[in-house]
Amino acid sequence: RALGDLSENAEYHAAREDQGMLQARIDALKDKLSRAYIVDRSNLPSDTVVFGTRVRIKDLDSGEEEVYELVGPGEEDYDNNKILTTSPRGQGLLGKKRGDIAVIKVPRGHLRYEIVDISFPS
Structure with missing residues (x-):
């Protein structure tokens, strides 16, 4: 052609x-x-679950413990327990303190977690 x-x-x-x-x-x-913008960790509360924290939780139904890191869009990695702050689990954990109970509504019912520990990853 x-x-x-x-x-x-x-x-x-x-x-x-x-x-x-x-x-x-x-x-x-x-x-x-x-x-x-860059989030300055020194301005974030160290005793509250916020963006960027690593939180150890205990499932009150199974007794199993899990560790999650709350991250923003584009940083999520579910294989490594990096969950979005906007996810149902992330939303349910935000604002909680050590010892608090988080009840998270999911399609199959409710998840109940105790906040065991809160830290910032290094």
Whole structure:
């Protein structure tokens, strides 16, 4: 086929569409970056579950203990127990102190945890 036929136009239009989608992603990341800020741990309470803390909890039904780190979007890693502060479990733990009981509503009922320990990861 000669240059400029329909198949080449289709490739061109597909490339332009891809470029538009990539530019939208770049713009979204630039916006996210412009709103980002560094959290100074020295200004955070050390006795309360907040963003960035590592919390050891005891399941009051099974007696098992688990450790979670509360993180922001893009940092979650469920295989390593890094959960979003906006997740149901994260929301249920936020603001709690050592010894508090967190009751978290989930689709299968309620989870009940005792806050055993709160720390900041090193």
